[in-house]
Amino acid sequence: xxxxxxxxxxxxxxxxxxxxxxxxxxxxxxxxxxxxxxxxxxxxxxxxxxxxxxxxxxxxxxxxxxxxxxxxxxxxxxxxxxxxxxxxxxxxxxxxxxxxxxxxxxxxxxxxxxxxxxxxxxxxxxxxxxxxxxxxxxxxxxxxxxxxxxxxxxxxxxxxxxxxxxxxxxxxxxxxxxxxxxxxxxxxxxxxxxxxxxxxxxxxxxxxxxxxxxxxxxxxxxxxxxxxxxxxxxxxxxxxxxxxxxxxxxxxxxxxxxxxxxxxxxxxxxxxxxxxxxxxxxxxxxxxxxxxxxxxxxxxxxxxxxxxxxxxxxxxxxxxxxxxxxxxxxxxxx
Amino acid sequence: xxxxxxxxxxxxxxxxxxxxxxxxxxxxxxxxxxxxxxxxxxxxxxxxxxxxxxxxxxxxxxxxxxxxxxxxxxxxxxxxxxxxxxxxxxxxxxxxxxxxxxxxxxxxxxxxxxxxxxxxxxxxxxxxxxxxxxxxxxxxxxxxxxxxxxxxxxxxxxxxxxxxxxxxxxxxxxxxxxxxxxxxxxxxxxxxxxxxxxxxxxxxxxxxxxxxxxxxxxxxxxxxxxxxxxxxxxxxxxxxxxxxxxxxxxxxxxxxxxxxxxxxxxxxxxxxxxxxxxxxxxxxxxxxxxxxxxxxxxxxxxxxxxxxxxxxxxxxxxxxxxxxxxxxxxxxxxxxxxxxxx
Numbered sequence: 001x002x003x004x005x006x007x008x009x010x011x012x013x014x015x016x017x018x019x020x021x022x023x024x025x026x027x028x029x030x031x032x033x034x035x036x037x038x039x040x041x042x043x044x045x046x047x048x049x050x051x052x053x054x055x056x057x058x059x060x061x062x063x064x065x066x067x068x069x070x071x072x073x074x075x076x077x078x079x080x081x082x083x084x085x086x087x088x089x090x091x092x093x094x095x096x097x098x099x100x101x102x103x104x105x106x107x108x109x110x111x112x113x114x115x116x117x118x119x120x121x122x123x124x125x126x127x128x129x130x131x132x133x134x135x136x137x138x139x140x141x142x143x144x145x146x147x148x149x150x151x152x153x154x155x156x157x158x159x160x161x162x163x164x165x166x167x168x169x170x171x172x173x174x175x176x177x178x179x180x181x182x183x184x185x186x187x188x189x190x191x192x193x194x195x196x197x198x199x200x201x202x203x204x205x206x207x208x209x210x211x212x213x214x215x216x217x218x219x220x221x222x223x224x225x226x227x228x229x230x231x232x233x234x235x236x237x238x239x240x241x242x243x244x245x246x247x248x249x250x251x252x253x254x255x256x257x258x259x260x261x262x263x264x265x266x267x268x269x270x271x272x273x274x275x276x277x278x279x280x281x282x283x284x285x286x287x288x289x290x291x292x293x294x295x296x297x298x299x300x301x302x303x304x305x306x307x308x309x310x311x312x313x314x315x316x317x318x319x320x321x322x323x324x325x326x327x328x329x330x331x332x333x334x
Numbered sequence: 335x336x337x338x339x340x341x342x343x344x345x346x347x348x349x350x351x352x353x354x355x356x357x358x359x360x361x362x363x364x365x366x367x368x369x370x371x372x373x374x375x376x377x378x379x380x381x382x383x384x385x386x387x388x389x390x391x392x393x394x395x396x397x398x399x400x401x402x403x404x405x406x407x408x409x410x411x412x413x414x415x416x417x418x419x420x421x422x423x424x425x426x427x428x429x430x431x432x433x434x435x436x437x438x439x440x441x442x443x444x445x446x447x448x449x450x451x452x453x454x455x456x457x458x459x460x461x462x463x464x465x466x467x468x469x470x471x472x473x474x475x476x477x478x479x480x481x482x483x484x485x486x487x488x489x490x491x492x493x494x495x496x497x498x499x500x501x502x503x504x505x506x507x508x509x510x511x512x513x514x515x516x517x518x519x520x521x522x523x524x525x526x527x528x529x530x531x532x533x534x535x536x537x538x539x540x541x542x543x544x545x546x547x548x549x550x551x552x553x554x555x556x557x558x559x560x561x562x563x564x565x566x567x568x569x570x571x572x573x574x575x576x577x578x579x580x581x582x583x584x585x586x587x588x589x590x591x592x593x594x595x596x597x598x599x600x601x602x603x604x605x606x607x608x609x610x611x612x613x614x615x616x617x618x619x620x621x622x623x624x625x626x627x628x629x630x631x632x633x634x635x636x637x638x639x640x641x642x643x644x645x646x647x648x649x650x651x652x653x654x655x656x657x658x659x660x661x662x663x664x665x666x667x668x669x670x671x672x673x674x675x676x
Binding site for chain 2: 030031033034036037038039040041049087088089091133135137138142173174175180181183184185186187213214215217218229230231244251253254255256259262269276277278280281282283
């Protein structure tokens, strides 16, 4: 494939309009094989896209009715949860996406909340962790999905909170971080899910703030990007996993915000919009959200505040009385 | 899209790609629709099973199809067949997921399906009273350890493979002695000191062996310090080594060990005066010393030494300068060390 050389397009500023257009066009890519091969992530992708649009200040850029209809078409009547796509099986991750999307669209009344709560609660295991679905894969990611979803629905008391905290405690490592299961290596994404779940459960006392703050701050590499584990490569999505945990611990200043901002901006596609894992790579909606989310926490001018605990616009979380004591950097003026 | 380079296409190239993809899209959506339709009809036939094979070869992330495949096995292919045949089908499944894993080593659903298959392997051959009754299970689980290790030969940091390996070790019918982990992790570490996944696993294995009294803790700690000494000198900028060192020293170390390690790292620092990790580690162990042995040390001298280390770190590592400043500003510089002991 030949590469068409274009003049060097600047990526030192956030290309908001291009990103909005990129997200709007995602549903129009039906000629693209990748669109079809990612059907198993469709509901998650809509959550990523909508949240990114909200943070970019363009919450109405996608058709509300169509979106709500699509969410409801993913309902799995047999299991009582949401799949990622019509006719796909219910799973806790797309179920959380459905809850989040409906809240952002003020349409939670469309959902059978009691059944969804029942589905989520049924996935808690005797150890306290949650399975993703009836097939039993367990992971602290699913524990977070459960805690986040139940909290948004105001039904946190229906799960066994003490057992969940106990399980997270068992996943804690001496470096202050957390793994996906007991005995697993600390990983920034798992640190996010565990710390955010503990925050929602009001049990941040479990976290060794100084040790974890140290480990998280050491994720920043000389090029400004963040990695997810020691001696690994940087990736834009860790901007959010690491930053969200740092903001919950009130330690965002422990990394260099300017260097990280530049790194995220350099991973933008200045022609088609969207953000990639690192500069020069193909963009996708996942990295677009987590890039924009990172920039919001870093106080990038013009962006809307993101709640790092729930990874949703802060206003929705505040309105439900769920705001915890996290601290992002102050929003800078353009 | 992790790690896929962005290509700028001309209009013609884009059109050519679109045409090429069109037939693939058509094939995929037809297959996908047909398979999901059969799932709705609760079709547990061999035909339906073969459709899932085709579909998963194209898209191993299609979790609903893995779920359907397991339902076909449970409700169709396993029904009224002898245990030996169930075992053979499951071994075929393991073979099929092996080729999927080689192409997609980080797809959660493939690893999950593998676990499920392993757990389904029936008892046999023979009767409960016979000695080889768990033979099929044992053979399968033993082989899984090799599979996980082969995946780690390809990518020594693959956390799916490490997690799977831990799962196999914890669940296999004839468990390996935990001391084997010391040999395995030593091999991985020697191949590459930066492999923090291996250091991590080693810390877990050692802690467990010490707790169970299967290993002389103080002697084995000294062996680990020796191993670290080599690693530190090989690459003083490697985080893995320093993080492991911090674990090894722990929070309960004697004053002697703390002081000895400070001296040892200081020697390396003298050779590499700009080594951030030497400075960071010395300042940490001095804070630990100050915090833990307050009445035995000269608080003023030690505090001043810590402050000066933090000053140097601030200059040397400006990205994290606020952390060093925060530590320096504390009323007593040792008071950040409330690390719980676990």
